[in-house]
Amino acid sequence: MLDKSKPIFGAQYAQLPERFYGAQSAIPVADPKWIAFNPELAKQLQLNVPELAGEAGLAIFAGNQTASGTMPLAMAYSGHQFGHWNPQLGDGRALLLGDALDKSGQYFDVQLKGSGPTQYSRNGDGRTALGPVLREYVISEAMYAMGIPTTRALAAVATGEKVRRETALPGAIITRVAKSFVRVGTFQYFVAHDDKEGLKTLADFSISRHEPDLKEVEHPYIELLKRIVMRQAKLIAHWQLVGFIHGVMNTDNVSIAGETIDYGPCAFMDEYDPATVFSSIDSFGRYAYQNQPRIGQWNLSVLAQSMLPILHEDEDQALALAQDAVNGFSSQFDDAFRSGLLKKIGITEEQEGDYQLAIELLDTMKTARADFTNTFRALSNMSLPSPDIDAAQLPLTEWINNWIRHTDSGKRIDQQVMRSVNPAFIPRNHRVEAMIQAAIEGDFTLFEELMQVLATPFEDKPVHHAYTLPPEPDERVHQTFCGT
Numbered sequence: 287m288l289d290k291s292k293p294i295f296g297a298q299y300a301q302l303p304e305r306f307y308g309a310q311s312a313i314p315v316a317d318p319k320w321i322a323f324n325p326e327l328a329k330q331l332q333l334n335v336p337e338l339a340g341e342a343g344l345a346i347f348a349g350n351q352t353a354s355g356t357m358p359l360a361m362a363y364s365g366h367q368f369g370h371w372n373p374q375l376g377d378g379r380a381l382l383l384g385d386a387l388d389k390s391g392q393y394f395d396v397q398l399k400g401s402g403p404t405q406y407s408r409n410g411d412g413r414t415a416l417g418p419v420l421r422e423y424v425i426s427e428a429m430y431a432m433g434i435p436t437t438r439a440l441a442a443v444a445t446g447e448k449v450r451r452e453t454a455l456p457g458a459i460i461t462r463v464a465k466s467f468v469r470v471g472t473f474q475y476f477v478a479h480d481d482k483e484g485l486k487t488l489a490d491f492s493i494s495r496h497e498p499d500l501k502e503v504e505h506p507y508i509e510l511l512k513r514i515v516m517r518q519a520k521l522i523a524h525w526q527l528v529g530f531i532h533g534v535m536n537t538d539n540v541s542i543a544g545e546t547i548d549y550g551p552c553a554f555m556d557e558y559d560p561a562t563v564f565s566s567i568d569s570f571g572r573y574a575y576q577n578q579p580r581i582g583q584w585n586l587s588v589l590a591q592s593m594l595p596i597l598h599e600d601e602d603q604a605l606a607l608a609q610d611a612v613n614g615f616s617s618q619f620d621d622a623f624r625s626g627l628l629k630k631i632g633i634t635e636e637q638e639g640d641y642q643l644a645i646e647l648l649d650t651m652k653t654a655r656a657d658f659t660n661t662f663r664a665l666s667n668m669s670l671p672s673p674d675i676d677a678a679q680l681p682l683t684e685w686i687n688n689w690i691r692h693t694d695s696g697k698r699i700d701q702q703v704m705r706s707v708n709p710a711f712i713p714r715n716h717r718v719e720a721m722i723q724a725a726i727e728g729d730f731t732l733f734e735e736l737m738q739v740l741a742t743p744f745e746d747k748p749v750h751h752a753y754t755l756p757p758e759p760d761e762r763v764h765q766t767f768c769g770t
């Protein structure tokens with residue numbers, strides 16, 4: 287049994303003024319059953335693993351029992367969706383349970399998604415189907431294993447209820463964990479309400495949660511903005527370097543903590559094509575792979591604009607400071623992308639012509655429609671300086687010869703570094719889809735297998751070779767859906 291006297295989660299966000307959220311309980315579900323629990327993450331968060339892994343945890347993660355001492359709430363926020371302003375968003379199907387302090391002294395927030403309607407649900411049912419829950423569980427944990435900042439998955443439960451989408455689908459709830467769920471859209475919410483005090487309070491919360499060292503500096507809010515810009519620049523460079531396409535980079539899906547958040551229609555590219563778009567709702571390709579850096583900067587300019595009232599009393603000065611912070615994005619993104627791309631071809635100390643060489647590889651891959659992941663992994667494992675080039679790499683032969691020639695006969699190539707940044711395994715769309723279809727029919731073995739394969743993405747595992755293969759034409763996933 288749970289020790290009722292001891293709260294499981296803290297309630298930091300609930301201490302903020304009431305206009306920051308809507309307090310409420312989850313709506314109980316009919317017949318909760320475990321899908322997955324992440325004991326390693328629970329342990330890192332210093333939670334009681336045996337309790338949470340059992341009946342008590344199941345009731346909490348299904349929303350059928352409120353964890354002792356906590357005050358669940360739906361967060362208020364606004365946002366730009368596909369460039370269009372929407373003042374009233376907020377957690378329409380999520381509930382913040384509270385926070386947990388991890389072993390390193392960092393606080394994390396724990397949130398249910400799919401836990402029933404809230405005051406922000408508008409016409410939605412507040413629920414989530416099994417497919418999107420498994421997608422988020424698998425892909426967010428895969429991102430974590432690749433070292434990319436992300437929300438994580440603590441638990442997934444089946445609700446025993448159906449959700450109505452185009453058809454009736456099994457319902458599920460995911461419990462996800464983030465450094466915080468504050469978004470660019472949260473700042474926008476307070477500006478929209480002309481609430482300068484609220485903006486300050488939110489900025490102070492963000493500083494104490496994410497950038498505690500800024501408490502001591504002279505201009506904490508401008509420094510906060512610069513940190514957020516820097517973290518987003520690095521995050522999006524990371525995405526580009528593994529071929530990850532977020533799919534819904536709306537301002538309400540941009541985390542202040544610099545974590546990847548909101549795994550809706552996201553997907554990884556198979557063959558390299560910068561114009562790739564998967565999301566069914568992204569008709570104009572606004573969030574295509576190649577647009578992600580530009581959109582990232584646009585989202586940050588919205589944040590900077592929202593923070594203007596607290597950056598400086600003088601409007602012109604505030605504007606200049608904001609502009610300067612946002613301008614920093616390009617060079618920070620470029621630096622992170624450039625050094626990351628060089629590492630992908632084994633170069634850790636850049637010399638003249640190296641970056642040009644790397645760009646030529648991308649161009650060649652684009653023309654050859656080469657598989658993004660497998661090309662870099664094959665280069666990582668190629669015998670140098672005399673490679674054995676197989677048929678799949680044939681279109682790259684000339685580039686490979688240039689690469690070796692340009693790097694002192696390969697002496698400047700560090701393949702160990704390459705193997706640590708070029709994953710052998712990514713959550714390929716056709717594998718994720720097949721896993722979801724099997725789960726809907728009650729078979730979770732593919733889910734378990736995918737989780738296992740993706741837990742160590744930088745290790746070659748010959749027995750799991752099939753998971754490295756791109757889709758056959760009939761397996762190809764052309765579109766992904768939010769499932770909302």
Ligand code: AMP
Nearest residue numbers: 375376377378379407410411412413770
């Ligand atoms: P998303 O596209 O998941 O970032 O969601 C955008 C907004 O729609 C957020 O305010 C969500 O909470 C809300 N939303 C999405 N799906 C649902 C649903 N099934 N029920 C209620 N609100 C939802």
Ligand code: MG
Nearest residue numbers: 538539547548
């Ligand atoms: Mg969202």
